[in-house]
Amino acid sequence: MNATLLDGKATAADIRRELTERVAKLTAIGGRPPGLGTVLVGDDPGSHAYVGGKHRDCAQVGIASIRRDLPADATQQQVEDVIDELNADPACTGYIVQLPLPRHLDANAVLERMDPAKDADGLHPVNLGRLTLGVDAPLPCTPRGIVELLRRHGVPLAGARVCVVGRGITVGRPIGLLLTRRSENATVTLCHTGTKGLAWHTREADIVIAAAGSPGLITKDMLRTGAAVLDVGITRTDQGLVGDIHPDAAQVAGWIAPMPGGVGPMTRAMLLANVVEAAERNATAV
Numbered sequence: 307m308n309a310t311l312l313d314g315k316a317t318a319a320d321i322r323r324e325l326t327e328r329v330a331k332l333t334a335i336g337g338r339p340p341g342l343g344t345v346l347v348g349d350d351p352g353s354h355a356y357v358g359g360k361h362r363d364c365a366q367v368g369i370a371s372i373r374r375d376l377p378a379d380a381t382q383q384q385v386e387d388v389i390d391e392l393n394a395d396p397a398c399t400g401y402i403v404q405l406p407l408p409r410h411l412d413a414n415a416v417l418e419r420m421d422p423a424k425d426a427d428g429l430h431p432v433n434l435g436r437l438t439l440g441v442d443a444p445l446p447c448t449p450r451g452i453v454e455l456l457r458r459h460g461v462p463l464a465g466a467r468v469c470v471v472g473r474g475i476t477v478g479r480p481i482g483l484l485l486t487r488r489s490e491n492a493t494v495t496l497c498h499t500g501t502k503g504l505a506w507h508t509r510e511a512d513i514v515i516a517a518a519g520s521p522g523l524i525t526k527d528m529l530r531t532g533a534a535v536l537d538v539g540i541t542r543t544d545q546g547l548v549g550d551i552h553p554d555a556a557q558v559a560g561w562i563a564p565m566p567g568g569v570g571p572m573t574r575a576m577l578l579a580n581v582v583e584a585a586e587r588n589a590t591a592v
């Protein structure tokens with residue numbers, strides 16, 4: 307069996323084109339152009355690469371960008387001062403705090419200090435709460451990117467059995483909330499490193515979302531023939547980036563979102579979508 311590619315790279319490029327038009331419309335009606343801020347603390351090379359990519363994406367679709375980089379030994383107060391500054395800056399319509407923060411900082415206190423209306427990642431506790439309640443709010447970028455990727459490739463969601471592996475706050479925890487909305491109507495099982503008999507759960511699934519950060523965790527014997535398999539794991543090794551899906555999974559999968567080229571580019575595109583939508587909300591509010 308040859309798995310169909312869930313092509314995140316191409317789909318993200320389509321979405322950026324759509325957003326470019328919406329940004330042009332916003333500015334044509336006299337609105338303030340959207341501006342994305344990033345807060346980066348420390349010098350993790352991966353985080354620097356992601357933040358750099360986000361600013362390039364912004365330039366491409368006409369979103370202004372504001373970059374605040376702090377040293378690895380920045381204090382809680384210094385980070386929170388930057389949060390206050392971006393909350394007050396009218397040119398910054400949305401922003402993100404790149405995670406993880408260095409361990410000496412209280413990430414939850416930082417997220418909580420953000421203006422929820424400017425939360426481009428959907429990770430502010432108020433916005434996670436709104437997601438739980440089903441109230442309109444910015445959605446976490448990776449879960450939103452996964453839903454969009456499946457939709458645009460015609461992978462059926464209604465009634466589908468989805469197995470999520472990983473309980474992180476950016477992906478595993480929130481994705482079940484999106485997929486079980488009436489509009490998606492999937493059934494979701496949330497597994498993690500403590501799950502007994504993981505393969506029993508994954509083999510039942512029509513869709514497997516691997517977001518555990520455990521290289522090669524999902525092997526072909528753990529999959530139902532024809533299943534859609536999405537690789538959200540990224541582990542840096544001496545041999546380069548390794549995902550959570552073992553390469554042999556392509557032999558049995560019906561669809562596969564690889565790493566790289568699958569969910570990662572969609573995450574970036576959804577960040578842009580959140581920023582544009584926040585600016586559109588503001589434009590209709592006045």
Ligand SMILES: Nc1nc(=O)c2c([nH]1)NC[C@@H]1CN(c3ccc(C(=O)N[C@@H](CCC(=O)O)C(=O)O)cc3)C=[N+]21
Pocket residue numbers: 355356402403404405406427447448476540547565566567568569570571573574
């Ligand atoms: N506040 C916050 N929001 C995030 O959304 C967030 C974060 N913190 N911290 C780190 C993770 C990781 N993440 C990625 C985004 C894009 C790719 C991506 O574009 N990957 C490419 C290339 C990978 C590469 O070459 O490095 C791909 O998969 O094709 C990867 C990882 C967002 N995160």
